[in-house]
Amino acid sequence: MNIQWFPGHMAKTRRLLAENLKMIDVVIELLDARIPRSSKNPEIDEIIKDKPRVMAFNKSDLADDKVSKDWQKHYKSIGYSCIFIDSIKGTGINELKAMVNDAVKDKIDRQKQKGYVFRPVRTMVVGVPNVGKSSFINKIAGKASAVTGDRPGVTRGKQWIRINEKIELLDTPGILWPKFDDMEVGSNLAFTGAIKDDIYDIAEVAATLMERLKNTYADKLAARYKLEGIDDMSGLDLLTAAGKKRGCLVSGGEIDLYRIAAIVLDEFRGGKIGRISLERPDDILTVKADKGAKEMEVKEDFENGNQDEN
Incomplete structure (x- = not known):
């Protein structure tokens, strides 16, 4: 995403x-x-x-x-x-x-x-x-x-x-920057409403958010949407299950993913799921370590003659 x-x-x-x-x-x-x-x-x-x-x-x-x-x-x-x-x-x-x-x-x-x-x-x-x-x-x-x-x-x-x-x-007006090099940054800004909802697929964003919450605030997520056995559920599974619990249905009994997605994003932004932090100071060290490892990998490939000839 x-x-x-x-x-x-x-x-x-x-x-x-x-x-x-x-x-x-x-x-x-x-x-x-x-x-x-x-x-x-x-x-x-x-x-x-x-x-x-x-x-x-x-x-x-x-x-x-x-x-x-x-x-x-x-x-x-x-x-x-x-x-x-x-x-x-x-x-x-x-x-x-x-x-x-x-x-x-x-x-x-x-x-x-x-x-x-x-x-x-x-x-x-x-x-x-x-x-x-x-x-x-x-x-x-x-x-x-x-x-x-x-x-x-x-x-x-x-x-x-x-x-x-x-x-x-x-x-002064709010200002972003021309390009998010880290895709997680774009996702976090979307979750919190810093980016307009109409420029992305809100069902995909809500599903991604629910998967993140499953990994960090599983109890709060399960309690808010009355879900059970969420450990092995994907973000889409979680969104679908929440839609079923909330009665977000269309004709034929299908789940209205966009309706439940709008509810999930609104409730997250309003603090109704609970007090949640999506980032921790340790994440900075992890990002730097991952970036350093990648740079080292590229350097080793170059020194071993595996560089792109183009």
Whole structure:
């Protein structure tokens, strides 16, 4: 399952980020707590370079709390300021404001020493589509400042928002990158709704998700859809069985796979299956090891004279 999505307005957003960065003091990089690796746009690092940054993992209420704590330890160990937040309940928002101010404390102190009155801290929030940026902005601002929606691509233009007398925030549209080299990244973004459902086969995506959940959260999956003996079931088997349990039938008694697929994806995204994390810090080491082994294999083939003559 190879999922790719990079509509034209995202190229414009990439240029917008680069053009406005010079007026920004701190970047708030908003990520999905369920998929910390897949929701991290690799182009953001290149765009913002050494600009102070705070990583905020949104939708923490939907993620496995134990796994989230492991992620927090991982990122702190490599020098990133990060916090897990819930933009609906407001969990972590005040701490995030403090982290933003702390990120520019040295700059403010230098300005004061020179006799300047420092203006409000200017921040920019960036992230993939449907990561909850608008809900985050409304919560941090304490009012409905941004258009919200449960589908990717709601925010189309930049907008400045006054958070308080100390912080101003530049909202930007969600942005992906032109090509997902790892097919699992595309799948994870599809599972969580960062990619529009109408560009892929939702039955295939839902079946893939159910197989992933069988391997990681089997008890929660079985309980939600009242399934038994799922160990040897494929993703399609699981989707079909869930459709039967939910009465998703068409004429002739066949299972309506697209109807049950829409239900499964909606319930996963809404946390109804349970608090689930699709990625763990150890996965990064596994990916690097697999990549290194592949590169070594290619190198050995070349040195042994098995290279492609073309």
